[in-house]
Amino acid sequence: MRLLRSLFFGDRFRMLRASFWALLFSLAAGAVILFLMGKDPVSAYANLLQGSGLLPKVKYAGRQNQLTDFLSFLDAMTPMVFASLSVAVALRSGFFNIGVPGQMLAAGFCAHIVTAALGNVLPSPLAKLLVLVIGIAAGAAMGAFMGWLKDRFNVNEVVTSIMLNSIAMYLITFYINTFYVDPVSRQSRAISDAARLTLSGVRTHGMKADFALAFPLAILVAFLLRTFLDRTTYGFEIRALGLSRGAARYAGISLSRTTLLTMALSGALGGLAGVAYFCGYFASIQPGTVPGMGFDAIAVALLGGNHALGCILASFLITVISKGSVYMSSRLSVEPEIASLITSVILIFSACSASFVGRRGGHD
């Protein structure tokens, strides 16, 4: 009973309620759009769930069933969890990591190049481990660089991350197109199956499925991160910096160290998102674009209330929409962009949800 009351009225679940209302309003808005287009909103939303493997489809192609769809859904969700955690950690200490796309690209690219250079020297588990380590290292280096510029030279981290995104994108595009292109797909050469974080096309129990090996890791990292932020001294310092810089400094917290630590941590998570995306969900890098997921992650983190576990829920939700929309658009013959449209409406509502549920005190 008490839990129920705090769920509806208490402060503890304020963010959860805000996100819930945001979601409800946006699904209603999406339903109106679909209705105006002359489509049935209920079956459209059911299609989203079917495409994500959460509801059974009417019929399946050979060697496919609901479980294949769901495993593929988890594969798509994995990088989103890492990316939103990356944004959430930075936001906790008051920094905006808009550089997740760049960190993703850099990490994925480094992992591709190194594993390709090593060839088949390493046994598969070691190769996969190496990909993870490279992802963490590359992302952390980029994050720490942003933190260092911010701390040492007072360079606005938003601008740094935007510049780094573009630099990473153009450099990697250049390298791929010049030295590393697959002549057929016009993408980078595919990473070897031994190093890829997703076991792709595994035939088992009469089906053919993709297993995202990084997914359990993503969940584990989210829980570890929650403990780190809520229960350790470093985590407290990170949060203290976000609540009030002045008070944090007065309390004797080293701003430089905490800034560097936060941004490196955030970058490392961005790097993990990168390897889970480019060396897992996809096997190659598309030149000339930045992964939009890195930007979406900002809003996903917001929807998840900047909370580690909230990020899992929010990633789940947004991935249902993005992944399920492929199936929906083919069933209902609507443009697949309707998914990102609904997503952005959710994000708008969650951006201003703070004023729906009312704010407490004046401390924000």
Add this chain to the structure above:
Amino acid sequence: MTELLNMMIIDGLSFALPLFIMAIGGIYSEKSGITNLALEGFQGVGAFTGAFAAVFLAQSMTGALPYYVSFLCAIIGGGVFALLHALLCIRFRANQVISGVVMNILAMAMTTFLTKRINAAVFGHAGNKFLLGTSARFTVPVLSDIPVLGAVFTDVYPFEVIILVVAVVMSYVLYRTPFGLRLRACGDNPHSVDAAGVDVNRVRSVAVVISGCLSGIAGMSFAYSISANFSADIYLGYGYLSIAALIFGNWTILPAFGACLLFGLARSGGTVLIQQLGLPSSYNDLVRILPYVLTLVLLIFFSRSNRSPRALGEPYEKGKR
């Protein structure tokens, strides 16, 4: 050699000026106290409405009229879309950085969606772009014969003139009129503006809408020059580049112009260099990083003395001190 220099100046200017007008928009918004990462989305929506108008009018009209009407529509489109950012930031007191990012996501989703729909419904063919072609250019007779500087008057896009005129007007309004003074005060000390009997939130809303209008001009210019159409390709991050320019210019118009020129010339200079060295076109991507690296390096030197508007990013609350 002069040939190359001319090419660099001509291409550099046609890239720098749209960036500049967008940066002015950003300065208006940020000087009034509203962080504006949404310029990217504003220019995209502006380009979308403008391009739609141009393609629609071109069905029944010829001549230069669709061209100018398209810019008018781009201004309106960008401004109307900016109202949403103003609504979120001011009325709903959303986090302004997040609102900006969301605006960009929404702009891209909405315009690509609508482009497909409109192409199917109005123009009766499938397609995800509005084809425009590049706009005609003109050369000023006598002035263009001046050595080196003459390049400024050679092969000018008409929108460059529009941008310069608007830029001068906007600088005058920001620095020489009571409205401009109030706007700048809203970003530094909103309570004093309130005490003087001016509605802070209204001034801020107007500022954000202005930034949308100016970004619309920029988006339409890119659509008529670099991309020659409207499609999702218009979202290449130029909006972010202009934000870097305005921060680099310490939130003032003239230094921001310098920054934009720097970006433009670095970009066209790189392209000319690649052509000159006879390298394959994929090397273009390598020199594209020049403006960004330049910005980072220069920001390291100049950020210490940079001072953002004091109340930037904070929703105005009457009772708060």
